[in-house]
Amino acid sequence: MNKKKVWEGNVRTISIAMSSLVLAVLVGTLGFMLINDAYTFIDALYMTVITITTVGFTEVHPMTDGGKLFTIFLILISFGIFGYLASAVTRFLLDGVFRRNLKDYRIVKSIDKLNGHVIVCGFGRNGKQACIELLEHGEQVVVVDSEESSIDKVRMFPELLFVQGDATQEEVLSSANIAAAKAIITAIPNDAENVYVVLTAREMNSSIKIISRSEKSQSDHKLKRAGANNVIMPDRLGGQQMAKLVVQPDVVEFLDNILLQSTQGVKLEEVSCKDLAVCFIGKSIRELNVRDKSGANIIGLKDEEGVYIYNPSPEIVLDKCFHLFVLGNKEQVGNLMQLLLNGK
Template sequence: MPRSLQRLIFATALFIISMSLGAVGYIIIEGFAPLDAIYMAVITFATVGYNEVNTLSSDGKIFTIIFIMVNLGIFAYTVSVLSSFFFEGELRRVFKNIITSRDVKKLKNHVIVCGFGRNGIKVCEELRNDNIEFIVIESNSEIISSFPEDKNYFFINGNATLDEVLMEAGIKEASTIICSLPLDADNVFITLTARELNKKMKIISKANEPTSEKKLYRAGANYVVMPDRLGGIHMANLITKPYVIEFLELLNGVGDSKLVLEEVSHDKLKLEYQNKSLRELDVRNKTGATIIAFKDEVEGFIFNPHSEKAVQKGDVLIVLGNTKNIVQFKQVFVV
């Protein structure tokens, strides 16, 4: 439950308890009727200064003094909570969190992104571009509140190392979890927990230190990415292989003419194209795209596959082309 909603429930409970005790006190001490007792409790709590129902006895006055002193703090706390809800947009955020929780329960085979830092933001952008459903777990509420609402990201404000937070994110129904927290120890802990909660899911984790890489694999990660190492290799290759890097940047969407790599499994091909050879598919002439690699369960990856190679069950095609080529490919060949 969101902390803001807990505060509202707590403030409401304090108010009800205070009113109940005040009304009971006036009934016992002054013999007021229930409605008069509730009225006295409310105007005393709110310190509005209305006239008393009846003249109070000495015991009634002492009770009223104590009641006012005790309720000054409760009144201030209640007003602050209500103000945050109605004037600071807290109520809208609570309803949004409730709607998000409801929508998260409907997600299947989604991606969980732990951490919304530099790496996490980039991951989410790429997932959104490919229309892949995802949910973000971020412990810093300020980062979440400052993010533009029109992008409609699913956020959970919580600690991703906790089992209950991962369960709230639907980890048992998720296909992949990406651990991109700043500390390697947290990523190792999330990996261990995620692997225990979902044996079949794919786990991708970031690592800053070389010693953390083996620990993450032992913890159950399928892939470990080290941004600093990749960055260093990239900078060195800009000197030794500048045109290779320029080509790879085109694949990553950097540059004027963006190239796209797409993977298509045998099962996603239309029925009439399954179990056909690459020559029979004639992908290049039909779509302008090119099959640059082929993966089967026996030989693994085959680069520049022979035209007589048949696409059979379990095989995956790696297709290269610009955006228009890939769209045409999907229209022609993919279910």
């Protein structure tokens, strides 16, 4: 059964039980006042409460036969109401709905505090794998999916935050704190929905990086026109990977070992030069002396025009628009970043 319906059903049951209890108190109060004129409102309310709760204190005024019969009636209906309320509250707690919704409330608060996180829309095979890779690299991830079954799978990953809803809707992406996110991955199987998500995301955050999945080759250009920075076709990538394993198996495995491993060991990292130390502006890669000072190796770069240069010449002059591709372990890459920032 849909957990939202379970929650709504339990809340409705408890509301009915509470309303019945309030109604019983009102009926009891009015009944005692009508049966015996000596009862004030406070007296009648007091008698009703001690009768319903079966506390058994002495009556405020002597009971007539009519008052005794009314008291018996009030006790009987109150037993039924309390039993109904107790079963409703027990079912509410045993179903785990209260605990789950309390956890969801805390998740909402956690998402509101995020900054520089990654949003993954769709928790299918591709979306799930993307989340696992992002978590291994220390990224904060928020999953957006409309399916209850998918959200149940997300709950199995304590590190993942989530929003249940349609990612094409602005309010849903807003709940995922898209304004503070650095990237969004749209891994929904439907290309049309991915286009809507890309359009909405680009409108809500003009600087966000958007990676989109595409099932059909003709959707590639549409997604890029909608605002996607990169479009991935899983079937095409799978075919290319298999072909390369035939032609260049060792090269593919070598690159996979570098790219697909977690933060441990050697990795290929992109390093921006936007905060390049003043002493390195106008200097060449040779003068940076990367290998000796950090232990890392610069194996490529992307210049200000977006052109990729592989195995760049040591004579290339550094620029703040450059992005360097560096090979090294975590410590070596960290040393290089410090070198670029501080000049030493």
